[in-house]
Amino acid sequence: MRPPLPLPPADEAHIPGMLLIRTGDDDDVWDDVLSRMGELPGMRGPGQASVSDAGSETSLPRRLIVTSDPAWRGASDRDVAAALGQPGVWVPDVVLLTDDRTEDNPQDRPLLAYDSREDFDAFWITPRQAAMTYLALHHPCVSWAIIRFVDQAPTDLAYELEEEDEVDEDCFYEPMGAKMEALDNPPRYTRPARALPLLDHKWDLLVRTDFTDDAAWAALLETVSRPAHTDPTENFLDQLTVVNDPAFAGATPEQVLAQVRHTPDKGDLVADVVLIADSAALNEPGGPVLAVPLADDIGLTFRVAASSVGVMLPNLGLSNMDISDWR
Known part of the structure; x- marks a missing residue:
């Protein structure tokens, strides 16, 4: 019989x-x-200071419970499901477990996960992809993302083995997030030096994070507003909430992602991306805006x-195209 997991009481809302459970x-x-x-908001566990997870004017309500209790070594997803079935405890949206594969694959460190x-x-799923998903977990589109995770990275073996075959890394599907882990500068959330404002995702967002050149910023807005190949009477900025707040100076894409609050009115269509005007967007030809x-x-x-912003956003919002078409 395993001990209770360190879960808080169930919430009214x-x-x-x-x-996240350590089983190895x-x-x-x-430690890897x-x-x-990263230093995710609302994270609680060994070596982590207890922080509020109820949300505030500058943070969204969320929690990541981390346990490395030796009593849970070797636990399976069934063991966890039994513990989560106890009455009166908070039930996480996603459970993550380390696994033999986590130890055997130092490149990706795959975690066993389920909703x-x-x-x-x-x-x-890789740790970095799990962290990015956590930052957007309150967003309604995440449930569809998890369905995609199940479809593309199932725990079934990728092909049928013969009796003499050994199970190794090549037998498994690639974990979600492997592309992140392979980047030279992979995403990782770090705590901002100061609290950042929340960003209401009622309309599509363009967030400025570089404040070194006001003229370049004005030129970028003009290009977004009236691309050369479109009707000059159209103004695509009407479809955007432009955030020109110095509080976001130097903010990383992960820090911006953490502040996005989904608040569209009924019937509003927004793209499942947030746009960032960083140093590259303001200083490189074509204004290559960063899409998160x-x-x-x-x-x-x-x-x-x-x-291309004014074409991309409505097509994503209407589901005429998807992110892979633009990536």
Whole structure:
């Protein structure tokens, strides 16, 4: 019989979040997983200061419960499901467990994951992809992203083995987030030096994070507003909330992602991306705006020319195109 998990009481209004459980014995592997996930807001666990997860004027309600209790070494997803079935405890949206594969694959450190609030099968996900998904977990599109995770990275073996075959890394599907782990500068959330304002995602967002050149910023807005190849009477800025707040100076894409609050009116259509005008967008030809996906490969950024923003956003909002078409 395993001990109770360190879960808070059930909430009257559910606070979204994840539960990360260490099931292996290797300290270096566990430390590597935690390092890749970053200093996530609402994180509670060994070595982490207890922080409020109820939300505030500058933070969204969320929690990440981390446990490395030796009593849970070797636990399976069934063991966790039994513990989560106890009455009166908070139930996480997603459960993450280290696994033999986490130890065997130092490149990606795949975690075994499943949606504990829906009847979804388990899937493989990297620590960085799990962290980015956590930052957007309150967004309604995330449930569709998890369905995609199950479809593309199931825990079933990728092909049928013969009796003499050994199970190794090549036998598994690639975990979600492998592209992130392979980047030279992979995403990782770090705490901002100061509290950042929340960003209401009622309309599509363009957030300025570089404040060194006002003329370049004005030129970028003009290009977004009236691309050369469109009707000159159209103004695409009418479709955007432009955030020109110096509080976001130097903010990373992950820090911006963490502040996005989904608040569209009924019937409003917004794209599942947030746009950032960073140093590259303001200083490189074509104004390559940084796009941070809230769906698809959540948090895996790409760039789009400023002149294409007015075409991309409505097509994503209407589901005429998807993020992969623009990536």
